[in-house]
Amino acid sequence: LSTDSTTGARDHARSHVRTATMRIPATPPDVDPSRLLWAEAVPPGSYATRVLGRGTRLRLIDPDGGACAHLLLFRSEAPWERLNVADTMKVPWQAYLGAGHPLLSDQGRVLATVVADSSGHHDTLCGMTDAGGAKMLLAAIKHGLDIRDVAPSVSLFKGVRVGDDGTLGFTGSAGSGASVDLLPWWLRWSTPPTRWTPTRRSPASMCWPGAPAISSPPPSTTVPNTCVPC
Amino acid sequence: MTTTELTSVCEEVVDACAPWSAIVRAGQTLQIIDLHGNQAVDTLLYGVSGNQVDHTLRYSAQATVAAQRNIFLSTGSVLRAADGTPLMTIVADDVGNHDTIAGACSKESNTLRYGHHTVHQHACAENFLAEGAKWGLGKRDIVSNINFFMNVPVEADGTLGIDDGLSAAGKSLSLRADRDTLVLVSNCPQINNPCNGFDPTPVRMVISARCSSPKRLIAAQ
Numbered sequence: 001l002s003t004d005s006t007t008g009a010r011d012h013a014r015s016h017v018r019t020a021t022m023r024i025p026a027t028p029p030d031v032d033p034s035r036l037l038w039a040e041a042v043p044p045g046s047y048a049t050r051v052l053g054r055g056t057r058l059r060l061i062d063p064d065g066g067a068c069a070h071l072l073l074f075r076s077e078a079p080w081e082r083l084n085v086a087d088t089m090k091v092p093w094q095a096y097l098g099a100g101h102p103l104l105s106d107q108g109r110v111l112a113t114v115v116a117d118s119s120g121h122h123d124t125l126c127g128m129t130d131a132g133g134a135k136m137l138l139a140a141i142k143h144g145l146d147i148r149d150v151a152p153s154v155s156l157f158k159g160v161r162v163g164d165d166g167t168l169g170f171t172g173s174a175g176s177g178a179s180v181d182l183l184p185w186w187l188r189w190s191t192p193p194t195r196w197t198p199t200r201r202s203p204a205s206m207c208w209p210g211a212p213a214i215s216s217p218p219p220s221t222t223v224p225n226t227c228v229p230c
Numbered sequence: 231m232t233t234t235e236l237t238s239v240c241e242e243v244v245d246a247c248a249p250w251s252a253i254v255r256a257g258q259t260l261q262i263i264d265l266h267g268n269q270a271v272d273t274l275l276y277g278v279s280g281n282q283v284d285h286t287l288r289y290s291a292q293a294t295v296a297a298q299r300n301i302f303l304s305t306g307s308v309l310r311a312a313d314g315t316p317l318m319t320i321v322a323d324d325v326g327n328h329d330t331i332a333g334a335c336s337k338e339s340n341t342l343r344y345g346h347h348t349v350h351q352h353a354c355a356e357n358f359l360a361e362g363a364k365w366g367l368g369k370r371d372i373v374s375n376i377n378f379f380m381n382v383p384v385e386a387d388g389t390l391g392i393d394d395g396l397s398a399a400g401k402s403l404s405l406r407a408d409r410d411t412l413v414l415v416s417n418c419p420q421i422n423n424p425c426n427g428f429d430p431t432p433v434r435m436v437i438s439a440r441c442s443s444p445k446r447l448i449a450a451q
Contacts, residue, residue: 080369080370084333084339084374085292085333085374086291086331086332086333086334086374087333087336087339087342089331089332089390090332090333090339090343090390090392091339091342091343093389093390093391094388094389094390095331095384095388095389095390096387096388104339104342106336106338106355106372107338108336108338108339108341108342109338125292125295125296125301125331126292126295126296127290127292127293127296127312128292130313130314133312133313147285147286148285148286148370148371149370150312151373151374152290152291152292152373152374153292162301162384164383164386165300165302166300166301166302166327166384167299167300168295168296168299168300168301
């Protein structure tokens with residue numbers, strides 16, 4: 001197609017849409033497709049942000065076992081309240097993320113809870129790579145935030161363990177197909193994945209209202225209910 | 231003839247439970263002395279240009295831990311900003327390990343750890359906000375900090391907690407500024423865990439500079 005005229009350029013541009021292959025992740029078998037709100041493959045080195053309503057379940061999937069998804073959480077209507085990784089470890093007396101672990105804000109509230117985790121290889125100690133931090137800064141700026149809001153982060157799908165002498169051991173990936181489900185509890189938005197190791201396919205994020213596998217009220221955590229606003 | 235020796239340029243006692251801050255210029259040394267033993271000194275660092283605090287260059291516990299591949303801080307630990315820039319280096323340490331993963335106590339987290347009755351007890355987050363505001367720092371500038379003299383081991387199963395301290399009366403550590411750095415401190419007021427031996431106490435801060443001997447300078451005049 002020629003692009004030497006406006007109409008030619010338009011036809012050329014529109015032809016891309018007809019031939020492009022959209023890599024929308026398949027809906028998992030345990031999710032009702034009619035309730036799916038968002039499904040997206042996030043390529044290596046890229047990022048995504050979403051405002052998620054309370055009770056909307058977010059699943060992050062590492063299809064090839066090569067992903068590392070850095071995560072920041074903010075209370076959406078008051079982003080000065082944000083994920084605090086120290087309290088996320090200290091309050092449950094547990095450094096390693098897993099199912100049931102609350103992701104806490106600096107105001108003593110649960111922004112989201114890890115409600116399912118088939119990986120177990122995560123990290124709250126080492127933070128982002130420089131490239132990940134640069135993408136997270138872009139994500140923050142899009143929401144009217146700046147570098148001061150790019151605070152310590154959680155990393156999913158790449159594990160770290162601490163030895164007796166404090167030495168860090170890197171346990172890598174749990175393998176292909178691992179997933180983590182987060183259930184936002186207070187209000188927040190999130191900025192997922194950048195990756196350490198490029199692989200053929202991309203990690204996926206998806207969310208849907210309600211939580212079919214979770215009974216109501218939201219899952220109990222180690223945090224006393226009296227301190228969580230309802 | 232020029233000789234250099236360490237000369238104190240600032241010496242202050244920080245009251246129990248109180249905040250403190252000072253700019254330590256590149257090459258100067260800050261010694262923190264645990265006067266009575268087992269007193270957690272919560273600390274944040276920010277780069278400074280002139281007397282202007284650089285909001286973009288702040289201490290990063292994660293960058294520091296990742297670079298040294300160890301969660302404990304001791305002699306040789308380089309305290310870094312998020313982009314890896316060295317802010318200060320620990321050049322002497324009588325204790326052996328200091329925490330940087332457990333963060334600061336806050337009224338809000340105290341209610342989760344110890345019960346809602348602690349909500350109006352003083353906390354490090356309050357000290358950081360009050361003292362940081364003097365330098366134009368706000369809540370967004372407060373991140374995971376260092377807890378000097380605080381002992382936080384991580385067990386094999388991931389259990390972590392604030393255990394009895396390894397420090398003792400008179401023990402100290404020294405930090406060399408690798409660039410002009412604002413040091414923001416909360417002398418921890420926590421009374422619900424052993425980080426202050428359940429009894430917050432004062433600490434001493436000594437900033438020293440390497441410079442020509444003052445006595446020699448006076449003699450030369």
